[in-house]
Structure formats: structure tokens, C-alpha cells
Amino acid sequence: SAVISQKPSRDICQRGTSLTIQCQVDSQVTMMFWYRQQPGQSLTLIATANQGSEATYESGFVIDKFPISRPNLTFSTLTVSNMSPEDSSIYLCSVEGPGRTDTQYFGPGTRLTVL
Amino acid sequence: SQQGEEDPQALSIQEGENATMNCSYKTSINNLQWYRQNSGRGLVHLILIRSNEREKHSGRLRVTLDTSKKSSSLLITASRAADTASYFCATTPEETSGSRLTFGEGTQLTVNP
Numbered sequence: 001s002a003v004i005s006q007k008p009s010r011d012i013c014q015r016g017t018s019l020t021i022q023c024q025v026d027s028q029v030t031m032m033f034w035y036r037q038q039p040g041q042s043l044t045l046i047a048t049a050n051q052g053s054e055a056t057y058e059s060g061f062v063i064d065k066f067p068i069s070r071p072n073l074t075f076s077t078l079t080v081s082n083m084s085p086e087d088s089s090i091y092l093c094s095v096e097g098p099g100r101t102d103t104q105y106f107g108p109g110t111r112l113t114v115l
Numbered sequence: 116s117q118q119g120e121e122d123p124q125a126l127s128i129q130e131g132e133n134a135t136m137n138c139s140y141k142t143s144i145n146n147l148q149w150y151r152q153n154s155g156r157g158l159v160h161l162i163l164i165r166s167n168e169r170e171k172h173s174g175r176l177r178v179t180l181d182t183s184k185k186s187s188s189l190l191i192t193a194s195r196a197a198d199t200a201s202y203f204c205a206t207t208p209e210e211t212s213g214s215r216l217t218f219g220e221g222t223q224l225t226v227n228p
Contacts, residue, residue, distance in 0.1 A: 001160070004157075031214055033215070033216075041220075042203060042218045042219060042220050042221050043158075043203070043205075043216075043218045044218070045215055045216065045217070048215065058215075092157060092158070094158075094216075096214050100214070102145070102146050102148075102163060102165075102207060102214055103148065103160055103163050104148075104160070104205075104214060104216060105160055106150075106157045106158040106159075106160075107157055108156055108157040109156060109157045
């Protein structure tokens with residue numbers, strides 16, 4: 001399986017600021033996804049990061065709040081914009097591929113605390 | 116809303132015992148996967164079972180799938196303290212494109228030494 005790294009691993013941020021989270025994979029993958037896990041909760045899909053085009057967002061998530069980039073097949077970023085304490089969560093990227101394997105592998109996550 | 120519901124929400128057993136966790140879902144699926152998460156870290160993929168499969172094994176893990184009841188179970192045999200973690204099922208609904216996963220609420224398993 002692919003080796004996935006995320007930066008930063010954790011951060012404490014002030015209300016109203018933005019944080020960009022990076023996801024790097026050691027091999028080319030077909031699909032990359034971003035999930036949010038609020039404290040004590042399960043994972044919720046934010047969006048699918050599409051290479052070379054705009055991300056596909058799930059219901060309840062918008063590009064202005066969570067802009068995503070995917071410039072190539074091994075890298076993606078998620079920005080959490082204009083943060084509030086309700087954004088305090090673990091943010092995880094996952095990958096599938098190359099090709100359609102149906103199995104997703106997850107990065108170690110970024111633990112974000114907003115004060 | 117979450118596709119899957121898991122029970123129990125929390126399970127505490129002694130080392131050496133078996134642990135069974137259940138997952139139910141609402142719509143037809145392409146496949147169902149089980150993941151483990153240790154203390155808020157990243158998820159570790161355990162096993163994938165496709166909609167045309169009924170049972171699958173991997174080491175001490177046994178997964179069953181009953182599409183008529185829209186349910187799955189994960190059995191961990193001869194549990195160890197290191198198995199202490201949260202376990203999530205995740206489904207790929209049949210009507211969705213791509214491989215978007217919908218997660219259940221998870222079961223917190225504690226294995227006491």
C-alpha cells in the first residue's frame with residue numbers, strides 16, 4: 001500500500017485564521033480524498049480531490065471554506081479557512097490506486113485545535 | 116447522515132476472548148470495509164468484502180456480510196491488549212460514483228490484559 005504523510009501533524013490556531021494541510025503520497029494514485037473527524041465522532045467525507053480540476057465537495061462543505069488543490073498525482077492540500085472553534089477536528093487524507101481498487105489508505109491525520 | 120450504524124458502541128473484554136462488532140447500513144452497497152483507529156491517529160485498513168462475498172478471513176479477523184439484512188460483522192479471535200482501538204465499518208453505496216466511503220459510528224474496543 002502507498003505511504004502517506006501529512007503536514008502538520010497537529011496545530012493550534014486562532015479564530016479567524018486559515019491553515020493549509022498537506023498530503024503527500026510516495027506513489028502516483030488515482031483518487032485522493034479529504035475527511036474530517038470531529039471529537040469523539042466518526043469520519044465524514046469533505047471532498048474528492050481531482051487532479052487538474054476543481055474538487056468535488058460533499059453536501060455541507062463548500063469551496064470557500066475548504067479550498068483544495070491537487071496539482072499532481074502524489075500531492076494535495078486542504079485549507080481550512082476563517083477558522084472557528086467548531087473546526088477543531090482531525091483532518092485525514094486518503095488515497096486509492098493507481099487504478100480502481102476500492103480500498104482507501106489513510107494518512108496519519110492532522111489534529112487541529114482552534115481557540 | 117451516516118450510512119452505517121455499529122454496535123456495540125463500546126466493548127470491553129479480557130485478553131484471549133473473542134470480540135464481535137456489528138455494522139448495519141441502509142442502502143445497497145458495492146463493498147464494505149473495516150478499519151481500525153488507535154487513539155485518534157490515522158486509520159488502518161483491515162479488510163474489504165465485496166457485495167457478492169459472504170465471508171472473508173485475514174489472520175485473526177473474520178468478516179461476514181449479509182446483504183439481505185444489510186449488515187456485517189467483524190470477529191477478532193484470541194484478542195490481545197494491542198487490539199484496543201476504535202473499529203469502523205465503511206461502505207461504498209451502489210448508487211455513488213467513484214469510491215466515496217461512508218463511515219459507521221464506530222465501536223470502541225478495550226482489551227484488558
